[in-house]
Amino acid sequence: MLASVPMGWLWLLAAASTVLSSCLLGSWIPLRQFRIxxxxxxxxxxxxxIVVCRAQGxxxxxxxxxxxxxxxxxxxxxxxxxxLFKEVYERWRRGEATDHLKAPRGHLAxxxxxVVGVLLAGFALTR
Known part of the structure; x- marks a missing residue:
């Protein structure tokens, strides 16, 4: 399905997903260095x-x-x-230890x- 979409739209999708991801993560982790x-x-x-994909065919x-x-x-x-990102940032700014703050296993799962589910859906949509 997505294989038949014009290439310009796919570049736009890639750019939009990068901007959306960067803006959202930048608002959750408000470090200037991270935002750059x-x-x-x-x-x-x-x-x-793209280089690896082209090499793999x-x-x-x-x-x-x-x-x-x-x-x-x-x-x-x-x-x-x-x-959790905001709490770690606030504690880090105040000089408190942040080593004990860890993401719950459920969040990591x-x-x-x-990530795997959306990648599989994208793979299925390109075939």
């Missing part, structure tokens, strides 16, 4: 993904869909942890299921 480094890292990682359409789906799954999967 996260989008740069994701774009460089996306370029690496996956076309650009599939690579862009996988990149977009990974961002969507990551953003959805991190939704339950947004309060939700993150894994979310």
């Amino acid at each position: 480094a996260y989008p740069v890292t994701m774009v460089v990682g996306g370029a690496g993904l 996956i076309d650009l359409t599939g690579a862009l869909v996988m990149y977009s789906c990974a961002h969507i799954g990551l953003t959805l999967g991190l939704l339950p942890q947004r309060k 939700f993150l894994a299921v979310s």
